[in-house]
Amino acid sequence: MQSISVNTGEIRLAINDDPQRVIAFNPNDALFAEKFYRLMGDFKRALTEYQNQIEALENDKAINEDGVPVNFEERLTVLKNASEFIRKQIDTLFGPGTSTIVFGDSLVMDAYAQFFEGILPFIQKARTDKVAQYSNKHPRRK
Secondary structure (H helix, E strand, O other), rough: OOOOOOOOOEEEEOOOOEEEEEEEEEEOOOOHHHHHHHHHHHHHHHHHHHHHHHHHOOOOOEEOOOOOOHHHHHHHHHHHHHHHHHHHHHHHHHHOOOOHHOOOOOOOOHHHHHHHHHHHHHHHHHHHHHHHHHOOOOOOOO
């Protein structure tokens, strides 16, 4: 049987140099890029909302007899809800289980930002290369 090889441009990245923790995506896929940029916007909005909610909760200085803020559970709930939203969106775009591969069980907003910052250069380069590929005009033949 004959076959062909098709290079779709998929990139595979090891998380923290761990070959057991690998994610794959195709920055050449225009639909993927569009969804990625939308997800980044969703993350920025979720982060702003999270920060606003945490700020409001931190303004309440009431503490219990152990010195723990009275609204500690509310603070954790805000973090958990924001994290679950972002992790679900990442899994929707990159595939089920991606957020667990990348973040494990941790709920750290800064880690999500690092993830987007790490992926973004691959998307930007692919988009720049695609635009250049189709905008460079070849001289007409005589």
